[in-house]
Amino acid sequence: MSGLLKSSIGRKFAMALSAFFLMFFLLQHFAINITSIFPDNGATFNKLSHFMGTNGLVQYVMQPILIFGVVFHFVMGFILEMKNNSARKVSYAKNNGAANSTWMSRNMIYSGAAILAFIVLHFIDFWFPEINTKFIQGDWSGLHDGEFRYFHELQHKFVSPLRVGAYVIAFVFLALHLLHGFNSAFQSVGANNKYTRGLKTFGKIYAIGIPAGFIIIALFHFFNH
């Protein structure tokens, strides 16, 4: 067990584990967000948001794990990219990468960087204000003028066409990242059995479906505020 993270396969395994966690988180995030387009004027969304925002397990256990997962995944991603670059000191005069691999697989660092930029915007939009309200001002009521604030805050963020545009572009990059990343993670942990083929199809559906869903949510609120 010792020195696992020092080995190339160990790092790959750790990258995959953090990816699994992030993909599960994404699914959970999507499941809650999709309720915001339910025709109940945000009632379900408010209820779920309040639960997630005030539940001790979510706030004090899952949230720190999530933050660690995000930071670990991108720091490790950058470290691996740098190590891999130094594994070839002289680059090819002519390299035909498109002949043997997908664009997504060769550009994970760029799609990853785009997602990271999005996370910064997303944190400024939602997470920092949440942390400020709850942990600094100590207001755990989830209320604003006597009503749940979550749904209104969400609607308010999708008024600017610039921000909606940025969200849409970011989710396109997320889809590109997942199109390679989903199955790559399974390969990294050594999955190789009768489920592998089915998993590949599921991976494609997940990689396109989830980001497309987030785009639909953003556009829905943009056109219906």
Add this chain to the structure above:
Amino acid sequence: MSNMNLTLKIWRQKGANDKGKMVEYKVTDISEHMSFLEMMDVLNEQLVNTGEEPVAFDHDCREGICGMCSMYINGEAHGPDRGVTTCQLHMRMFNDGDTITIEPFRAAAFPVIKDLVVDRSSFERIQQAGGYISVNTSGNTTDANAILVPKENADKAMDAATCIGCGACVATCKNSSAMLFVGAKVSQYALLPQGQVEATERVKNMVAQMDLEGFGNCTNTGACEVECPKGISLENIARMNSEFLKASFKG
């Protein structure tokens, strides 16, 4: 089809510590039936006749099984054809008037010795770290057929064992990772009962040596599998990963 006239852009480098550069050459009247190495022979004969230093390149069997030839042709290891080594690449894959770029396999762990010749002894050291089984040969050896092996496993082990260690996987990989090679070498034993005895130490030692040699980290692009002249499958990397993780947790 008539014979071809070609422009070649070839990496020339005098020695391991010299600075190399791409040099342009012309060859004429190349038959489509020639192999790529025969075309290189034509060029070298031309260079010798004009008093120039011929282009150094690795080759041995010229029938696709020794794993010596190693050129990066038009941006692909062993050129544009699939399932072949450079020696078995035919000139009919190219057209009259083409410019062909020829470079050595590039990786920090495969330093250039001269021109297109690279030092692949890092692969030998990985093999020596664990790519073997220990068999008593003192006269009381057991017939290998006495040990039952499921047909499917025997076939998969044989597929893995077809790796000729040419290094195309490393040359192709954007990360210069050697995981397809090591995956194949680990798999060919991991799939057989004879390989079980030393399985834990084998995978740990081979992976440790691979990392020590300065190969990059695999990001599962799958380019190696496509360019491999022997069609070694990515399954072997997945198997190595699970073997390594099992071995690491064991201690």
